[in-house]
Amino acid sequence: MKRILVVTAHPDDEVGGFGGTLLKYRAEGAETYIICLTAGEAATHRGHAQDDEELREVRRAEFAAACNVLKISNGWVLDYKDGGLDRESSYKVVGDLVKRIREIRPHVLLTFGGEGGATGHPDHSVTSQLATLAFQWAGRRNRFADQFWTELKEHRVQKLYYQTSSLLIPDREPVAPAPTTCEIDVAKYLEEKVRAFRQHSSQEPLFEHFEMYLRKRSQHECFHLAAAYGPRKCESETDLFGGVEE
Numbered sequence: 001m002k003r004i005l006v007v008t009a010h011p012d013d014e015v016g017g018f019g020g021t022l023l024k025y026r027a028e029g030a031e032t033y034i035i036c037l038t039a040g041e042a043a044t045h046r047g048h049a050q051d052d053e054e055l056r057e058v059r060r061a062e063f064a065a066a067c068n069v070l071k072i073s074n075g076w077v078l079d080y081k082d083g084g085l086d087r088e089s090s091y092k093v094v095g096d097l098v099k100r101i102r103e104i105r106p107h108v109l110l111t112f113g114g115e116g117g118a119t120g121h122p123d124h125s126v127t128s129q130l131a132t133l134a135f136q137w138a139g140r141r142n143r144f145a146d147q148f149w150t151e152l153k154e155h156r157v158q159k160l161y162y163q164t165s166s167l168l169i170p171d172r173e174p175v176a177p178a179p180t181t182c183e184i185d186v187a188k189y190l191e192e193k194v195r196a197f198r199q200h201s202s203q204e205p206l207f208e209h210f211e212m213y214l215r216k217r218s219q220h221e222c223f224h225l226a227a228a229y230g231p232r233k234c235e236s237e238t239d240l241f242g243g244v245e246e
């Protein structure tokens with residue numbers, strides 16, 4: 001059984017750049033997991049929530065509903081600070097991610113690129129850095145060794161991919177995405193992606209714009225192979241599990 005883990009920053013990040021890929025690999029029998037680092041309480045669009053705590057609860061429920069549409073094996077929303085991931089202790093967050101990687105034992109890890117995705121959100125960029133460190137350190141006996149006092153063992157994830165795109169959003173601050181090395185054909189999952197995003201009801205003012213953006217890049221989700229198990233030359237791929245061993 002192959003396993004994919006996606007690390008994101010906010011509830012709703014799981015849909016745009018990753019949703020079709022998650023649906024495709026789930027349909028092919030893989031297990032799919034999402035760790036979302038914040039509950040999205042700093043969002044501009046807040047639905048009927050009266051305060052941050054209420055918005056956290058609303059967005060956790062929306063995330064669960066979207067995971068349901070995406071047929072995710074398991075998903076978690078953590079409690080790190082939305083809009084302030086760069087001020088969290090990276091040691092703490094990376095340790096948390098390393099522990100979860102050692103529990104889930106994914107073959108492939110997906111996250112944002114250092115540019116922060118098409119929106120360039122700083123939380124996305126920081127998520128990229130934290131997930132990259134967790135990818136590197138989960139497999140080392142000398143990192144977070146206190147975790148081995150339990151049943152946990154080190155785990156080497158075989159490939160790390162950054163989500164990337166050939167389509168930039170106009171009228172935004174500039175971003176410099178990583179080049180695409182792997183294109184996943186997700187055309188047949190477009191309507192399910194739209195339905196997954198619509199579970200995020202508090203973000204309803206974004207629906208029209210988001211759907212237009214999704215339909216424009218409906219054919220593929222693009223990724224950049226950032227690191228892998230052993231040295232290799234860069235090549236064009238169409239399968240995240242290419243060269244992955246059970």
Ligand SMILES: [Zn+2]
Nearest residue numbers: 009010013121
């Ligand atoms: Zn986000």
